Amino acid sequence: MTAAIKVSSVSKRFGPVLAVDDISFTVETGSTTALLGGNGAGKTTTLSMLLGLLLPSSGAIAILGEDMVRHRYRVLPRLNFSSPYVELPLRLTVRQNLTVYGHLYGVAQLGHRIAELAEELELADFIDRPAGKLSAGQKTRVGLAKALLNKPDLLMLDEPTASLDPDTADWVRSYFQDYRDRTGATIVLASHNMTEVERMCDHVLIMKQGRIVDQGSPAELIGRFGRDTLEEVFLDIARDRRKAAES
Numbered sequence: 001m002t003a004a005i006k007v008s009s010v011s012k013r014f015g016p017v018l019a020v021d022d023i024s025f026t027v028e029t030g031s032t033t034a035l036l037g038g039n040g041a042g043k044t045t046t047l048s049m050l051l052g053l054l055l056p057s058s059g060a061i062a063i064l065g066e067d068m069v070r071h072r073y074r075v076l077p078r079l080n081f082s083s084p085y086v087e088l089p090l091r092l093t094v095r096q097n098l099t100v101y102g103h104l105y106g107v108a109q110l111g112h113r114i115a116e117l118a119e120e121l122e123l124a125d126f127i128d129r130p131a132g133k134l135s136a137g138q139k140t141r142v143g144l145a146k147a148l149l150n151k152p153d154l155l156m157l158d159e160p161t162a163s164l165d166p167d168t169a170d171w172v173r174s175y176f177q178d179y180r181d182r183t184g185a186t187i188v189l190a191s192h193n194m195t196e197v198e199r200m201c202d203h204v205l206i207m208k209q210g211r212i213v214d215q216g217s218p219a220e221l222i223g224r225f226g227r228d229t230l231e232e233v234f235l236d237i238a239r240d241r242r243k244a245a246e247s
């Protein structure tokens, strides 16, 4: 099967800053893959290039078999993303927001799709309230509904459970696992929550200073570093401790 994402020798420079430094990786179709790294490691820049929002300075990106530089409009309708750092128009109600985005994505039977998502993500109590009047957790759920409007084959989630209470966060993780299992979609997740990554992801890419410094399944990484949790592996990499296997 074609990989959902194939990144080959990609770099991104902002003036003097080399934000992404010659990275290559593949994401298998139907997997949930995490992109981890400390602040400033290059995760957001990488996700933005995968979404076609930024062009690489060099290298090639193929998404769902299409070249992102030359043919991104062929593939954009099959992608979506959520990020707690992107605000929805605050004066529009939740329903109006979902309607505007649904039209932008060309969603068929939009009223039906919004009703379906309102039920699945429990938005009914505040669907006619302006987005600016929602709690942080409610906003996160609306952002997730927006990301699911077009039933994407590839979903990029930046901190999907930020601001959610533990019970709702747990429910959202199960929802995405179920979505992936039902649809065969591929999920790429950027998160600082290592327990979440251990639970949801089959594969982990670890970035540091714009490079991919390690990758594998959570169990492989934990084993290779001789640790008990992914959090400890992350700290080892962040603090430049030598790998247990090498010392």
Ligand SMILES: Nc1ncnc2c1ncn2[C@@H]1O[C@H](COP(=O)(O)OP(=O)(O)OP(=O)(O)O)[C@@H](O)[C@H]1O
Binding pocket: 014, 017, 018, 019, 037, 038, 039, 040, 041, 042, 043, 044, 045, 046
């Ligand atoms: N538009 C830009 N212009 C200049 N430098 C940028 C720009 N965008 C990102 N950078 C720089 O590129 C580097 C990588 O940033 P990026 O936002 O990709 O990191 P990140 O891994 O997402 O970090 P965080 O976890 O803090 O969100 C940082 O040094 C950042 O300051």
